[in-house]
Amino acid sequence: MLEITPQIRIAESELQERFIRAPGPGGQNVNKVETAVQLSFDIASSPSLPEAVRARLLLRNDRRIDQAGVVRIEAHRHRTRERNRADARERLVALIREATARPRPRIATRPTKGSQRRRLEAKRKRGRDKQLRRVRPGED
Template sequence: MLEIAPHIQIDEAEIQLTAKRASGPGGQHVNKVSTAVELRFNARACAAISNEMFIRLRKIAGRRMTAAGEIVLMSDTHRSQIDNKRAVTKRLTDMLKAATKRPKFRVATKPSKASKERRITAKKTMGDRKKMRGKLKLVD
């Protein structure tokens, strides 16, 4: 069981891990050993994830989530398959933990009268300063 939050636990049977050949440099080791790990997790079918959490998860996952609601993650940064499995499951748990947090409700406020005045005076002084940079006119 993956512990996401005190009230959210995901069974490891819902997560599919497959080993693949890693890309990039590495020579003979990369060509022979399947060290890269691909993780697939169907978030839409998971009972532990609520509908509003799924919506936040879709936004966090971005293009790593398919149209069917399945998250696909890859890891080939480490040389060993075990380390890649740990890395990819940690990325999934971090993603799910971020989705559990509700965004803070923002109360819209207006700028105060004093702050508006400060902004206007700052703009006027900057404009006056720029006017002084122009060419001097000679008076006869």
């Protein structure tokens, strides 16, 4: 059981792990041992996630989440399979925890009189500067 929050727990059966060879340097060990882990979790069809959390996760613009709603996390930072497995799970927990926080609603505000006045003055100044740079016909 993978605990995200006290209310959200994911069963081991919902997680798929595949062990692959890790990229990068590592000597003789890297070509023989599959220490990197590829962790997959189906967000779209998981009964463990509340609907609001699922919706926020699927709306995220994250390259790890595909069109089918499956998140894939690759971990190959460490030399051992166990540490990479733990790292992948920690990253999945962090991703889901971020989605549990409700975004604060934006409160529309109006620009102040001072900011409006400064904006218009800056536009006038910019227009004057451009006008002074202009070469008029016959003034060559």
